[in-house]
Each structure stands twice: as structure tokens, then as C-alpha cells.
Amino acid sequence: MVADDRQNHDETALAEAILEGARRRPKQSFGTYFDGKGGSCALGAAYEGIYLLPTNVAEAMPHRLDRFFHCLESVSRRCPAGCKKHIPIGAMIIHLNDDHHWTREGIADWLEHPPTVVKGD
Ligand SMILES: [Zn+2]
Numbered sequence: 001m002v003a004d005d006r007q008n009h010d011e012t013a014l015a016e017a018i019l020e021g022a023r024r025r026p027k028q029s030f031g032t033y034f035d036g037k038g039g040s041c042a043l044g045a046a047y048e049g050i051y052l053l054p055t056n057v058a059e060a061m062p063h064r065l066d067r068f069f070h071c072l073e074s075v076s077r078r079c080p081a082g083c084k085k086h087i088p089i090g091a092m093i094i095h096l097n098d099d100h101h102w103t104r105e106g107i108a109d110w111l112e113h114p115p116t117v118v119k120g121d
Contacts, residue, residue, distance in 0.1 A: 008114075010071040011089070014046055015108035018093075021045025022104040030098050042097040042107045043090070080110050 022028075022045045029035035033044030040048060050068060072090030079085040079092065081100040089111070096102040096110070 010069050011075070011111045011114065014069045014071065014089075015111040017046040017049030018042055018104050018108040018111070019045075020049035021047065022049075022108075024048055028097070028104055030101065040104075042093045042102075042104045045104050046093075077114065 029039035
């Protein structure tokens with residue numbers, strides 16, 4: 001595999017974006033990127049962390065984040081909450097947020113500290 005370094009960087013940057021977005025909107029939302037009441041889900045926070053949206057954004061649907069974070073579609077991980085799902089990171093972030101109600105900080109931490117399988121080479 002050639003892309004390991006870039007992927008790790010990607011995931012760290014994504015985690016930082018989520019944390020930045022979560023700082024801006026302390027309330028977490030579920031089932032929607034932005035709930036119109038000041039909350040954001042983990043991907044909404046990532047989006048906001050990148051673009052620093054105005055605080056009155058409500059229904060705006062983000063453009064596809066996978067243009068900015070290759071890992072969202074290209075890297076799959078097993079669900080850290082133990083439900084046997086193995087899906088791309090972008091879908092997993094939504095899954096952890098909506099289905100397991102993980103905090104955005106928890107999701108960011110999981111992104112930054114992957115359960116390393118094997119060190120290559
Ligand atoms: Zn799960």
C-alpha cells in the first residue's frame with residue numbers, strides 16, 4: 001500500500017476539523033448534519049471546521065466532504081462499538097454519531113488513534 005502516510009494525515013486533519021466544528025457548536029445533532037437549533041453531527045462539525053460556516057446556517061447541505069478527505073470513501077474500518085460493521089470512514093462517522101450516539105470528540109479521537117492492525121513494511 002502506497003497511501004498510508006497520506007491517509008493518516010487525512011484522518012488527523014479530519015479529526016481536527018470535527019473538533020473545531022464541535023467547539024463552535026457545543027450541541028450535537030443526530031440524523032442531520034445541522035439541526036437548525038445550533039447543533040451539528042460529527043460530519044457537520046467536520047464540514048464547519050473546514051469552512052467556518054456562519055453560525056446561522058441551518059438547512060444548508062454540505063457539499064461532498066470526500067473531495068477534501070480521501071479517507072472518507074477509500075478507507076474502511078470496523079465499527080469500534082462492536083457491531084461488526086466494516087464500512088468506509090465517512091459512513092462510519094455517521095453510524096457512530098447516529099446509531100451509537102458517540103460524541104464528536106469521541107469520534108475524532110477514534111479517527112486520530114486508529115486501532116492499528118499491522119505496521120506495514
Ligand atoms: Zn456500530
